[in-house]
Ligand SMILES: Nc1ncnc2c1ncn2[C@@H]1O[C@H](COP(=O)(O)OP(=O)(O)OP(=O)(O)O)[C@@H](O)[C@H]1O
């Protein structure tokens with residue numbers, strides 16, 4: 201760090217510092233990428249789980265991955281039609 | 295590493311894949327050089343060109359006009375291993391199993407390679423697989439039989455990124471890879487215009503196996519087909535020899551950091567007492 205700062209001061213270049221920052225960000229972004237196959241499977245699983253507790257409109261459940269500066273959030277949005285009255289039995293091995 | 299090593303019976307050879315993701319970063323150069331260096335250490339070594347359809351290891355080793363059978367023939371049982379393995383002209387105990395030039399990558403399967411390597415382990419101490427670029431079929435074929443992996447990258451953003459991807463894929467197969475940083479230009483590192491090996495290791499968080507600098511002798515060696523590790527004045531050749539020794543159990547052999555000419559003279563000056 202100090203090295204890079206010193207170099208700037210005496211007019212030496214620090215393109216490797218730029219390279220390193222870009223790399224670190226790229227690798228984080230790369231790892232946040234989720235394939236379509238996985239997203240479709242996840243969508244199905246979430247619908248299944250929520251349906252055990254709520255009557256939902258399966259068609260309008262939306263699944264989203266929102267990214268910002270090195271963080272990402274999984275956002276699930278679904279209208280609930282009604283709650284189920286009976287507690288669902290524990291489900292074995294999905 | 296230790297985990298996968300335990301799977302083998304102690305008298306059987308080690309299968310090591312040399313891979314990178316990105317093309318042209320030095321896999322073939324490294325395979326030929328490490329293979330030659332291990333053979334010079336007295337080991338029985340087979341280097342296998344896994345780049346089906348684009349074979350290169352044969353010319354790098356100067357064995358291109360001795361090819362009769364190839365890895366596809368051996369994997370499919372069309373010939374015996376002894377027939378496909380070409381003996382090196384200069385180095386004792388070193389053998390090349392070339393790729394086939396006419397076939398398509400899909401002709402080999404991971405299962406066939408596992409079977410072939412099972413046979414090779416009985417005959418050789420080391421089996422080095424020169425993996426093709428990319429992460430498709432050729433990669434799968436090369437990684438399936440491997441106990442260990444050496445990942446090669448250069449100190450550039452695109453190469454390090456691809457190395458990261460490949461390292462992830464290797465971990466997913468329970469292989470803990472070790473890293474070689476190739477084509478280092480010490481002057482550029484010193485000037486802040488090239489990622490240092492510390493930067494690369496920090497970003498990839500992987501164990502370092504060795505450092506190789508950019509060296510004109512590499513091209514000269516491929517021109518002539520004379521092994522790089524036999525050239526005493528080649529920095530890269532000597533670096534590959536140390537890498538081979540580390541691979542071969544001399545784990546405490548220090549990793550030498552490529553130096554600029556200037557810092558070399560500075561050091562020499564200090565040693566002989568004329569340094570400022
Ligand atoms: N340390 C080095 N110094 C100078 N040149 C090098 C060095 N390492 C590799 N090269 C050169 O870089 C080029 C690519 O090397 P090589 O063929 O070994 O890469 P590769 O990863 O096997 O490529 P591919 O992905 O196409 O199989 C070659 O021309 C080689 O001579």
Ligand SMILES: [Mg+2]
Pocket residue numbers: 321322323345350424426
């Ligand atoms: Mg190659």
